[in-house]
Amino acid sequence: MGFKIPRFYSSYQVGCPVDSWDTSISNTVVDKPSYLNNPVLYEADHYVKPTDNTLHRDYQFYVRIMATGGSFKFVGPYELTTGCTFSSLKFTDSSNFISNAAIAVGGNVTNFYTFVPPSLSLSYCSITQNQIV
Amino acid sequence: MVNNSECLVDPCYVYDLVSSEYPEFFEFKVKTITTGDVYHLSPIVTVNIATIFTYTAKEITEDEAAAMKAVEEGAYFPAENVDNLLDLGIIYEERSAPSEQDPNTKKNEHDVKANYGGKLVFASVMSAIAGSMGIFFFRQSGSSLQRSNMDREIISRMRTSGNGTAEYGAVGHQSMN
Numbered sequence: 001m002g003f004k005i006p007r008f009y010s011s012y013q014v015g016c017p018v019d020s021w022d023t024s025i026s027n028t029v030v031d032k033p034s035y036l037n038n039p040v041l042y043e044a045d046h047y048v049k050p051t052d053n054t055l056h057r058d059y060q061f062y063v064r065i066m067a068t069g070g071s072f073k074f075v076g077p078y079e080l081t082t083g084c085t086f087s088s089l090k091f092t093d094s095s096n097f098i099s100n101a102a103i104a105v106g107g108n109v110t111n112f113y114t115f116v117p118p119s120l121s122l123s124y125c126s127i128t129q130n131q132i133v
Numbered sequence: 134m135v136n137n138s139e140c141l142v143d144p145c146y147v148y149d150l151v152s153s154e155y156p157e158f159f160e161f162k163v164k165t166i167t168t169g170d171v172y173h174l175s176p177i178v179t180v181n182i183a184t185i186f187t188y189t190a191k192e193i194t195e196d197e198a199a200a201m202k203a204v205e206e207g208a209y210f211p212a213e214n215v216d217n218l219l220d221l222g223i224i225y226e227e228r229s230a231p232s233e234q235d236p237n238t239k240k241n242e243h244d245v246k247a248n249y250g251g252k253l254v255f256a257s258v259m260s261a262i263a264g265s266m267g268i269f270f271f272r273q274s275g276s277s278l279q280r281s282n283m284d285r286e287i288i289s290r291m292r293t294s295g296n297g298t299a300e301y302g303a304v305g306h307q308s309m310n
Contacts, residue, residue: 056169084169090174091165101180113180115163118173125171131164133174 003080005039019045020066027062027074033084034062036061036080048080056083084125091118158182 021039024030027128036059050059057104061078069129081088094116101113117127164176 056171084167084171086171089167089169089171093176094303097176099176099178101178103180103182105182107182113178115175118175120167125167125169127165127167129166131166133162133164 001042002037002040002047003078005046005063006043006075006077007053008065008073008075010071012067016069016071018065018067020064022064022066024062024074025060027076029063033061034058035059039063044088048078049061050080050082053082056085057081058087060084083123087108088122089125090121092121093118103129 005021008018010018017128021110023036024029025030033053034055035051035057037051039048046063048063050057050062059080059082060077062074064072064074065080066072077112079087081089097118098112098113098116103112117130120127158179158181160177160179162177165175166172223309
């Protein structure tokens with residue numbers, strides 16, 4: 001669905017209803033980011049979606065709300081995260097993690113150490129690689 | 134060091150060491166990468182490659198005491214034919230996991246904890262090949278035992294015969310029969 005914008009109403013909702021919603025990276029003038037769509041109405045609420053929802057990314061944005069007659073207000077900033085990012089994904093080291101390994105000189109070196117991976121806070125994120133560093 | 138290739142998804146095995154030919158100490162971490170290229174570094178993993186030698190020893194006899202006294206006075210008892218002694222099982226090297234590690238040197242140092250009640254003890258081995266006697270001396274110091282120079286020479290030779298180096302100090306437990 002996207003990022004759900006809070007509902008806003010005009011103090012003269014009958015004669016001067018809120019009728020314009022714009023996404024912006026500025027809170028003084030409307031500067032629409034290329035990577036975010038304008039809010040779209042869906043069942044009485046407005047939602048902001050990225051233009052490319054396959055990216056793993058954090059977005060920060062504002063929304064300008066304008067009423068009939070030109071009165072407006074900037075609201076935000078809002079944070080929208082899609083996919084797996086450093087801000088959204090947390091790692092927890094396994095309690096079975098092995099921090100010491102010992103081997104004798106000349107001993108068998110194959111599979112001498114097994115790495116127990118950490119758990120991830122987001123189920124839709126997955127481990128793609130483990131590297132020795 | 135650790136081979137850095139093909140450590141992929143769960144289960145991840147560090148499947149090989151480039152070498153375990155020499156005693157050494159090293160550390161590594163595992164970098165876990167997820168979708169979105171988010172990564173996490175594991176705690177440090179410490180790896181010890183070490184050798185432990187075990188010697189058979191007995192209490193000193195009068196003759197052996199005399200021999201030891203001679204060594205202390207500078208006499209030389211050849212520790213030659215160590216390989217033969219190893220082959221015959223008269224002395225033996227036991228390879229096993231390392232013991233305590235010196236936090237400063239990061240090497241597994243001498244780990245001698247036995248208390249022999251103030252007695253001087255040593256191990257006596259007979260070389261059937263050379264027909265001469267090699268003697269390992271253990272000299273008591275406080276509650277622990279320290280090897281004599283003669284013993285160090287034997288150890289050095291043992292190590293030299295094994296891998297061509299006597300530089301590393303990863304030697305450990307002594308046992309008494």
